[in-house]
Amino acid sequence: MADEPLVLGIETSCDETGVGIVRGQTLLADAVASSLSEHARFGGVVPEVASRAHLEAMVPALERSAREAGVRLNDLDAVAVTSGPGLAGALLVGVASAKALALGLGRPLYGVNHLAAHVAVDTLEHGPLPQPCLALLVSGGHSSLLLVEDVTGRVTPLGATIDDAAGEAFDKVARLLGLPFPGGPYIDRAAKEGDAAFVVFPRGLTGPRDLQRHRFDFSFSGLKTAVARWVETRERDGEPVPVADVAASFQEAVCDVLSRKAVDACRTHGVTDLLVGGGVAANSRLRAMVAERCAAAGIRLRVPRPSLCTDNGAMVAALGAEMVVRGRTPSRLDLPADSSLPVTSVAV
Ligand code: KG4
Ligand code: ZN
Numbered sequence: 001m002a003d004e005p006l007v008l009g010i011e012t013s014c015d016e017t018g019v020g021i022v023r024g025q026t027l028l029a030d031a032v033a034s035s036l037s038e039h040a041r042f043g044g045v046v047p048e049v050a051s052r053a054h055l056e057a058m059v060p061a062l063e064r065s066a067r068e069a070g071v072r073l074n075d076l077d078a079v080a081v082t083s084g085p086g087l088a089g090a091l092l093v094g095v096a097s098a099k100a101l102a103l104g105l106g107r108p109l110y111g112v113n114h115l116a117a118h119v120a121v122d123t124l125e126h127g128p129l130p131q132p133c134l135a136l137l138v139s140g141g142h143s144s145l146l147l148v149e150d151v152t153g154r155v156t157p158l159g160a161t162i163d164d165a166a167g168e169a170f171d172k173v174a175r176l177l178g179l180p181f182p183g184g185p186y187i188d189r190a191a192k193e194g195d196a197a198f199v200v201f202p203r204g205l206t207g208p209r210d211l212q213r214h215r216f217d218f219s220f221s222g223l224k225t226a227v228a229r230w231v232e233t234r235e236r237d238g239e240p241v242p243v244a245d246v247a248a249s250f251q252e253a254v255c256d257v258l259s260r261k262a263v264d265a266c267r268t269h270g271v272t273d274l275l276v277g278g279g280v281a282a283n284s285r286l287r288a289m290v291a292e293r294c295a296a297a298g299i300r301l302r303v304p305r306p307s308l309c310t311d312n313g314a315m316v317a318a319l320g321a322e323m324v325v326r327g328r329t330p331s332r333l334d335l336p337a338d339s340s341l342p343v344t345s346v347a348v
Contacts, residue, residue, distance in 0.1 A: 005077040005324040008065070008101070009317025010058075012094030013086025013114045014141060015039060015050045017057035020314030021069040021076075022321050027124040029068035030307070030314040033057035040181045044171070045140075051089035058097050065313065076107055078330070080320025083111035083348045084341025086141070091337035099333055108330035110320045111348035113155075113341055114311075115144060118277040120151045120322055121315035122304045130273040130300070134158075136262040138286075139278030139311075140167035140182065143258075145216045145265050146343060148275075152322050157343050158265055159216025162205075166254055166280045169220035173227050173250050177243050187247045188283050194248030196285075201226050201253040206260070216265050223253055251285050259290045266299050275302045282306040323347060 004024030011018035015036050021029040035053030039045045066073055081098030084091060095111065102109035119135045135146040143161040148154070164172065167184055174183020179190065204219035227250050234241050258280075266274055276290055281303055294301040308314065323330075331348055341348065 005321050007078045007317045007320040008076050009313045009320050010081040010094045010098045011313045011316045012054045012090050013082045015045045016311040017054045017061050018313030019061040019065040020317040021065050022317040025123045027314050029065040030312050031061045031065040032312050033061050043181050047087045054093035078108045078324050080110040080316050082114045082316050084338035088339040095337045110323045111331040111335040112319045113346045115343045116346045117315040117319040120319035121308045122302050124318050125304045126302050132271050133273040134266050134271045135275045137278045138166040138280035143218045152326050152328055155343050161218040163219050163221035169224050172224050190244045191248035191251045194244030196248040196252040198245035199249040203257050255286045255289045259293050263293045263297050273300045277309050279310045281309040
């Protein structure tokens with residue numbers, strides 16, 4: 001093996017079939033095929049449809065990734081795969097493919113945690129991770145605050161959503177406002193023309209009593225309901241719904257809570273580096289608000305570029321490469337797919 005391991009990563013936890021190749025912390029290829037358009041008319045990801053799409057997209061994505069990286073599969077030092085959390089049937093396609101590849105090539109297999117991979121991906125853009133760092137992961141499937149002491153083994157969940165994920169809230173509110181799926185980017189765009197102070201929507205789990213039990217947890221379903229009630233009242237009164245203003249006011253509430261809790265978690269745990277990842281990290285208001293609050297609190301901020309924030313194979317390869325470099329034990333070939341894998345299990 002050269003100094004830096006050549007690692008292929010496979011991601012199939014939701015609707016993206018991702019195959020990425022890295023050499024150490026250098027990104028060589030990142031092939032992503034999405035089945036999103038097949039789910040749009042259902043307003044959410046349909047697990048069975050996603051699994052079938054992974055099955056069709058996997059080998060072409062593997063070939064494309066190897067071609068893009070200019071490597072032969074036989075040159076790989078290891079194969080990494082998301083073994084959870086995610087949609088069970090979707091994960092199975094990735095895990096089975098990774099096993100076949102590892103077995104056929106005679107290379108070690110690393111089953112890794114999807115959330116830890118969202119953190120590790122930043123090494124490809126900003127170099128080695130500070131230890132410890134705090135991670136705010138916000139996507140369609142998860143909203144978590146994690147204390148990351150070692151991305152290959154010591155990740156402690158500080159809090160998570162108790163109902164909807166942040167991206168899910170964006171998608172549901174977009175639907176209420178008649179915007180397409182997935183709603184996050186459409187709300188982001190509409191909000192640019194709107195007044196964020198038009199309606200003051202509730203900030204979930206930020207009251208004095210919540211600070212005792214749910215200090216670092218999130219709740220977005222009350223916010224979603226508040227937007228629905230507001231829109232209903234407006235429609236009942238026969239008045240037009242100011243989409244841009246409602247989008248901006250909703251987005252403001254989400255970003256306020258996410259950034260406030262992330263900075264509070266850094267301060268409480270004495271951590272000076274914050275990483276923001278997941279699809280919602282692409283949100284322009286969230287990026288600006290977190291940057292402003294981190295600067296005021298003396299916290300260094302790392303946000304990977306949007307294509308690395310959304311689900312992809314490179315993030316899995318990046319975590320796999322860290323595993324190899326740190327001499328972690330590879331997974332066994334009877335590695336399961338675990339839809340509810342806890343974040344404390346970084347490697348499986
Ligand atoms: O990480 P991701 O690609 O997949 C999951 O693991 O869920 O995240 C997708 C989520 C969707 O809910 C989408 O609406 C949201 O990320 N999203 C955004 C933006 N771009 C994507 N939310 C807010 N603003 C955006 N610009
Ligand atoms: Zn994700």
